[in-house]
Amino acid sequence: xxxxxxxxxxxxxxxxxxxxxxxxxxxxxxxxxxxxxxxxxxxxxxxxxxxxxxxxxxxxxxxxxxxxxxxxxxxxxxxxxxxxxxxxxxxxxxxxxxxxxxxxxxxxxxxxxxxxxxxxxxxxxxxxxxxxxxxxxxxxxxxxxxxxxxxxxxxxxxxxxxxxxxxxxxxxxxxxxxxxxxxxxxxxxxxxxxxxxxxxxxxxxxxxxxxxxxxxxxxxxxxxxxxxxxxxxxxxxxxxxxxxxxxxxxxxxxxxxxxxxxxxxxxxxxxxxxxxxxxxxxxxxxxxxxxxxxxxxxxxxxxxxxxxxxxxxxxxxxxxxxxxxxxxxxxxxxxxxxxxxxxxxxxxxxxxxxxxxxxxxxxxxxxxxxxxxxxxxxxxxxxxxxxxxxxxxxxxxxxxxxxxxxxxxxxxxxxxxxxxxxxxxxxxxxxxxxxx
Ligand SMILES: NC(=O)c1ccc[n+]([C@@H]2O[C@H](COP(=O)([O-])OP(=O)(O)OC[C@H]3O[C@@H](n4cnc5c(N)ncnc54)[C@H](O)[C@@H]3O)[C@@H](O)[C@H]2O)c1
Numbered sequence: 001x002x003x004x005x006x007x008x009x010x011x012x013x014x015x016x017x018x019x020x021x022x023x024x025x026x027x028x029x030x031x032x033x034x035x036x037x038x039x040x041x042x043x044x045x046x047x048x049x050x051x052x053x054x055x056x057x058x059x060x061x062x063x064x065x066x067x068x069x070x071x072x073x074x075x076x077x078x079x080x081x082x083x084x085x086x087x088x089x090x091x092x093x094x095x096x097x098x099x100x101x102x103x104x105x106x107x108x109x110x111x112x113x114x115x116x117x118x119x120x121x122x123x124x125x126x127x128x129x130x131x132x133x134x135x136x137x138x139x140x141x142x143x144x145x146x147x148x149x150x151x152x153x154x155x156x157x158x159x160x161x162x163x164x165x166x167x168x169x170x171x172x173x174x175x176x177x178x179x180x181x182x183x184x185x186x187x188x189x190x191x192x193x194x195x196x197x198x199x200x201x202x203x204x205x206x207x208x209x210x211x212x213x214x215x216x217x218x219x220x221x222x223x224x225x226x227x228x229x230x231x232x233x234x235x236x237x238x239x240x241x242x243x244x245x246x247x248x249x250x251x252x253x254x255x256x257x258x259x260x261x262x263x264x265x266x267x268x269x270x271x272x273x274x275x276x277x278x279x280x281x282x283x284x285x286x287x288x289x290x291x292x293x294x295x296x297x298x299x300x301x302x303x304x305x306x307x308x309x310x311x312x313x314x315x316x317x318x319x320x321x322x323x324x325x326x327x328x329x330x331x332x333x334x335x336x337x338x339x340x341x342x343x344x345x346x347x348x349x350x351x352x353x354x355x356x357x358x359x360x361x362x363x364x365x366x367x368x369x370x371x372x373x374x375x376x377x378x379x380x381x382x383x384x385x386x387x388x389x390x391x392x393x394x395x396x397x398x399x400x401x402x403x404x405x406x407x408x409x410x411x412x413x414x415x416x417x418x419x420x421x422x423x424x425x426x427x428x429x430x431x432x433x434x435x436x
Contacts, residue, residue, distance in 0.1 A: 004186070020092065020094070027074070053066035058337040112144055126160050181205070271295075309351070328362075331362060361383050417435050
């Protein structure tokens, strides 16, 4: 039976390599289809938890893992020898920037080297990580071909970008169409049929088109967020509320799509992916002016938030030095526990540099783990009326749903609201709300 027949008859064994925010939901959905799935990750603690039916991602309930485990066709391992058992390997690996803000493909290349000794005929490797056009063909394929097997003859490769939006109640793997690209018709057909188990595949004619489409999606967001952040600053100077302006503009039934301002970009995608294209464009002597400009505007946002805080404190005869600040929400977006690239860390850093005392509250993040860049040794405070009263200013960075905003409104002296969350609650009982 060849690969296509295995996929068509649902006798395929699927390996998911990298069981993070993207890989774990992917594994769950394929497992729910009743096919054999092997989850592979170098993080042994994740493997052990999954084997016990435990989740380590807040918005993925452990019951989901327990349920697929009970079906008896899912296994977890950190041993790459077992990759040979999989007919198709889906790679959901990190693609960060390095300290020079250049693409760090080491997770992909390391995995390529780990898979190479066990690569076998008729296997297929699909990369899912967001990356520059050409990565699958130029960076991954040559490593796998060092095995002596020839790509798209002995084994196959494809690229299918991930559109997972963690904890989005409306859109998830099953109802988000998934772009699938391959440089060979048979490989494309196999990959399309495979993803057809769990979603609606959108076939494209090459891995490069699929890679570029993902970057276009994220650059589109980065540029539009920058535009609306710039509008926010201009309109604020004019004394006009950008939120009301966006609401009004959104009534146009065509040609306008609302984007909302905030304290800066966060997450593993929007602040990072555009620079994957910038890096590759240099090879072609092409400037990426929109991308750079959007990056510049968005990077400035945490500074803008602090400036507005300094001004608001000043207006109540307080200086930033020695003032007590509470950061409300440190996750990069609402209702998740992911802090990667969160603008909260930058805001906290600037506040501290200015001599403020900073604490935080986040119902999803009880402790701040050390990151490559920041070493905050802090725990979330308890949000009580007495505690809130102690702060000179409360700065809303993340608009989590599960926060008692009434309690904050009734007890805070001053609020800086970067998300317009207090629109629903009216003016402060004893102070001021400043939108920033
Ligand atoms: N998180 C999102 O919302 C999201 C959305 C769309 C696209 N993406 C893209 O998907 C990719 C994965 O992102 P993520 O958020 O799932 O990352 P993640 O950090 O949550 O997960 C990556 C996993 O890979 C594992 N890993 C690292 N090196 C490995 C190796 N050599 N072998 C096996 N496992 C290894 C890690 O232990 C981790 O569990 C990135 O390219 C990201 O840009 C993410």
